[in-house]
Amino acid sequence: MYDIAIVGGGPAGLAAAVNARRRNKETVLISKEPHSSKLTQSHQIDNYLGISQVSGSDLALRMREHAEKLDTIFLKDEIQSIYYEEQSYHLFGRENSLEARTVILAVGISLGAEIDGEIRLTGQGVSYCATCDGMFFKGKTVALIGYIPEAEHEAAFLAEICGKVYYLPQYKMTRELEPKITIISGKPLAILGSERVEALKTTQDDYPLDGVFIERANRPVDQLLNDLRTESGMILVDSNQATNLPGVFAAGDCTGKPWQISRAVGQGQIAALSAVQYLDSRKIVHS
Numbered sequence: 001m002y003d004i005a006i007v008g009g010g011p012a013g014l015a016a017a018v019n020a021r022r023r024n025k026e027t028v029l030i031s032k033e034p035h036s037s038k039l040t041q042s043h044q045i046d047n048y049l050g051i052s053q054v055s056g057s058d059l060a061l062r063m064r065e066h067a068e069k070l071d072t073i074f075l076k077d078e079i080q081s082i083y084y085e086e087q088s089y090h091l092f093g094r095e096n097s098l099e100a101r102t103v104i105l106a107v108g109i110s111l112g113a114e115i116d117g118e119i120r121l122t123g124q125g126v127s128y129c130a131t132c133d134g135m136f137f138k139g140k141t142v143a144l145i146g147y148i149p150e151a152e153h154e155a156a157f158l159a160e161i162c163g164k165v166y167y168l169p170q171y172k173m174t175r176e177l178e179p180k181i182t183i184i185s186g187k188p189l190a191i192l193g194s195e196r197v198e199a200l201k202t203t204q205d206d207y208p209l210d211g212v213f214i215e216r217a218n219r220p221v222d223q224l225l226n227d228l229r230t231e232s233g234m235i236l237v238d239s240n241q242a243t244n245l246p247g248v249f250a251a252g253d254c255t256g257k258p259w260q261i262s263r264a265v266g267q268g269q270i271a272a273l274s275a276v277q278y279l280d281s282r283k284i285v286h287s
């Protein structure tokens with residue numbers, strides 16, 4: 001059992017990890033990507049205090065190294081759901097499940113705007129997890145809309161089980177995919193179908209198909225944790241970064257604007273210190 005589980009490895013999550021470790025709490029950081037794709041996309045950052053010019057990739061590397069030096073435990077995974085049971089939180093990823101006394105959500109915001117028809121057809125052919133739902137589409141035709149390079153692994157997995165796979169990268173691809181995957185360079189416009197997915201409309205053409213997978217840097221926060229209070233998709237927090245759920249804190253872009261690195265780092269620190277205070281007030285020490 002961990003003291004603090006941090007979900008998200010961008011500036012907010014890494015700042016939380018550094019401060020939680022400095023308070024000697026058993027800390028695990030679970031992140032879908034090794035480095036925040038938001039940060040690495042940033043060509044040059046000029047407004048991070050103390051470092052007048054730095055590339056996003058360099059800053060991401062330095063932030064992660066800092067947390068690694070303090071012995072943060074890193075897991076590469078996507079947390080899909082979190083439940084509270086018997087005084088602790090249970091976090092379920094695609095590959096790992098773990099337990100923690102407190103949780104810090106630092107999941108950033110979605111890079112892709114919602115696609116027309118996406119929400120209406122979620123669970124009716126629209127899925128966010130190839131590993132979980134891929135087998136439902138065995139031998140069928142699917143499309144995967146990928147906003148991050150990690151989606152390429154999901155496309156390869158779908159190619160093993162589906163009859164046909166279209167891949168729509170919404171970023172600059174740097175490597176070739178296997179020939180069974182058909183790359184479509186257009187943008188998704190709408191997912192069509194009355195009761196189930198029937199086709200994908202793109203700027204190139206309409207593609208009849210059975211399923212659409214969407215792989216973004218993150219998923220809607222209220223799908224992660226039941227009863228988490230949000231407003232317009234942002235997690236509501238108080239000045240201690242506490243959410244409405246006991247022992248759950250949130251930091252960074254997922255709590256609202258301005259979407260900036262310094263704010264994410266500051267909030268990550270406050271969230272960690274609040275989690276520490278929460279643990280200490282219950283006199284919980286790590287086992």
Ligand SMILES: Cc1cc2nc3c(=O)[nH]c(=O)nc-3n(C[C@H](O)[C@H](O)[C@H](O)COP(=O)(O)OP(=O)(O)OC[C@H]3O[C@@H](n4cnc5c(N)ncnc54)[C@H](O)[C@@H]3O)c2cc1C
Pocket residue numbers: 007008009010011012013030031032033035036037038039041042043044045046047077078079080106107108109217218219251252253254258259260261262264
């Ligand atoms: C092109 C560009 C340029 C920018 N330039 C600047 C700039 O010059 N100055 C500035 O201050 N800001 C800039 N920003 C904004 C800055 O990058 C963000 O404000 C900052 O990265 C937010 O940090 P965060 O930790 O809240 O979220 P993110 O950096 O988005 O990190 C969240 C991480 O959580 C992971 N994650 C999400 N859901 C899950 C899950 N369920 N399980 C596991 N992991 C999950 C995501 O994959 C991601 O890696 C820029 C952004 C972009 C896109």
